[in-house]
Amino acid sequence: MTNPAESAAPVASWHPKTLIVAGGRPAHGLDAPVNHPVTFTSTYHSQGIAAAGEKVYARFSNPTWDPFEQVLGALERSELPALVFSSGMAAIAAALSLVPEGGTMVLPAHSYNGTLGLAKELETAGRFTLHPVDVADTEQVLGALQGADVLWLESPTNPMLEVAELPALLAAAKAQGVLGIVDNTFATPLLQRPLELGADLVVHSVTKYLSGHSDVIMGALATRDETLHTKLHGYRTLHGAIASPMDVFLALRGVRTMAVRLERSQANSQLLAERLAAHPKVNVVRYPGLPQDPGHARASELMDGFGSVIAFEVGSAAQEADAVVAGFGLITAATSLGGVETLAERRARHASEPATVPANLIRLSVGIEDVEDLWNDLSQALERI
Ligand SMILES: *Cc1c(COP(=O)(O)O)cnc(C)c1O
Numbered sequence: 001m002t003n004p005a006e007s008a009a010p011v012a013s014w015h016p017k018t019l020i021v022a023g024g025r026p027a028h029g030l031d032a033p034v035n036h037p038v039t040f041t042s043t044y045h046s047q048g049i050a051a052a053g054e055k056v057y058a059r060f061s062n063p064t065w066d067p068f069e070q071v072l073g074a075l076e077r078s079e080l081p082a083l084v085f086s087s088g089m090a091a092i093a094a095a096l097s098l099v100p101e102g103g104t105m106v107l108p109a110h111s112y113n114g115t116l117g118l119a120k121e122l123e124t125a126g127r128f129t130l131h132p133v134d135v136a137d138t139e140q141v142l143g144a145l146q147g148a149d150v151l152w153l154e155s156p157t158n159p160m161l162e163v164a165e166l167p168a169l170l171a172a173a174k175a176q177g178v179l180g181i182v183d184n185t186f187a188t189p190l191l192q193r194p195l196e197l198g199a200d201l202v203v204h205s206v207t208k209y210l211s212g213h214s215d216v217i218m219g220a221l222a223t224r225d226e227t228l229h230t231k232l233h234g235y236r237t238l239h240g241a242i243a244s245p246m247d248v249f250l251a252l253r254g255v256r257t258m259a260v261r262l263e264r265s266q267a268n269s270q271l272l273a274e275r276l277a278a279h280p281k282v283n284v285v286r287y288p289g290l291p292q293d294p295g296h297a298r299a300s301e302l303m304d305g306f307g308s309v310i311a312f313e314v315g316s317a318a319q320e321a322d323a324v325v326a327g328f329g330l331i332t333a334a335t336s337l338g339g340v341e342t343l344a345e346r347r348a349r350h351a352s353e354p355a356t357v358p359a360n361l362i363r364l365s366v367g368i369e370d371v372e373d374l375w376n377d378l379s380q381a382l383e384r385i
Pocket of ligand 1: 112
């Protein structure tokens with residue numbers, strides 16, 4: 001085959017830091033471009049019959065998706081490409097379609113609020129039953145697996161930063177024939193690879209660390225199971241929540257720097273978390289990198305880093321937290337996370353947030369700015385209350 005868009009396959013021995021840079025490139029050759037072109041088309045020349053290998057129509061496939069799907073699949077330690085979707089929620093909707101009619105799904109009580117919202121909507125409609133658990137409590141989760149069909153995991157959780165014992169939970173799910181799904185958005189495949197631990201499916205909001213620049217809404221799924229891959233590809237084709245080629249180009253461009261971005265944002269997070277923990281106006285700091293954090297021992301053992309989201313509580317009510325967020329200058333008051341710029345929000349301002357998320361909790365997504373500039377902004381805002 002002499003298809004100019006053909007990719008050089010990622011080399012199995014490559015370190016993930018190399019894979020994100022060198023994977024998903026056109027094959028080397030004289031005059032070959034270094035990056036794949038973006039293919040803007042809705043359809044392809046075809047024979048009019050869906051012969052094997054024909055692309056036919058751009059809701060079914062787009063060559064712009066291929067390099068990103070190849071890189072993410074390899075990062076998640078699958079030999080199959082990932083599947084891109086128009087948003088993290090579109091990928092989550094596809095994953096939730098796997099819960100059998102009338103089945104039961106165990107999920108963290110502090111799952112991402114969009115996941116909770118959609119799952120509750122489907123439960124209300126009679127599709128399935130939910131069994132919420134404290135995901136940091138291994139015994140509780142194991143107890144809930146009895147008779148369950150799907151175990152949905154998120155670790156660390158958004159925004160409570162609870163750390164789950166993924167290997168034990170996924171092994172138990174596998175042994176009991178429970179489908180294991182992990183939302184790996186917070187950790188990224190650089191810090192944690194759930195498919196290696198026995199998960200059947202990994203979910204990503206590519207919007208966050210993978211794309212990394214707050215300029216894309218995109219999602220993805222990764223699996224090692226061919227049958228599941230075919231089923232989810234079919235779901236994507238029929239439900240139509242496909243990713244725009246331009247967004248996939250931006251996501252691939254963004255993922256190239258993910259290792260250096262995370263290195264810097266994690267180092268910033270560690271220092272800021274330590275200083276916040278020592279600040280008289282801050283009551284609680286949740287960050288798995290702090291030795292006193294309940295998730296610290298587990299995260300040290302299971303993850304290759306502690307991530308770059310910090311949750312901290314100020315004062316006793318929403319008002320004080322709102323005043324701190326309103327006082328930020330450099331730090332942007334906004335939802336979302338995983339970008340190069342530091343964002344903060346009082347999480348419980350969303351009506352969809354679980355009631356157990358404290359009203360005075362501020363979620364800080366730490367970026368790659370100079371850490372002293374970030375600390376100056378944090379401390380001047382804290383002085384206002
Ligand atoms: C943002 C987020 C999602 C949803 O992704 P979108 O791209 O916003 O649709 C899902 N899970 C987690 C953990 C998230 O942070």
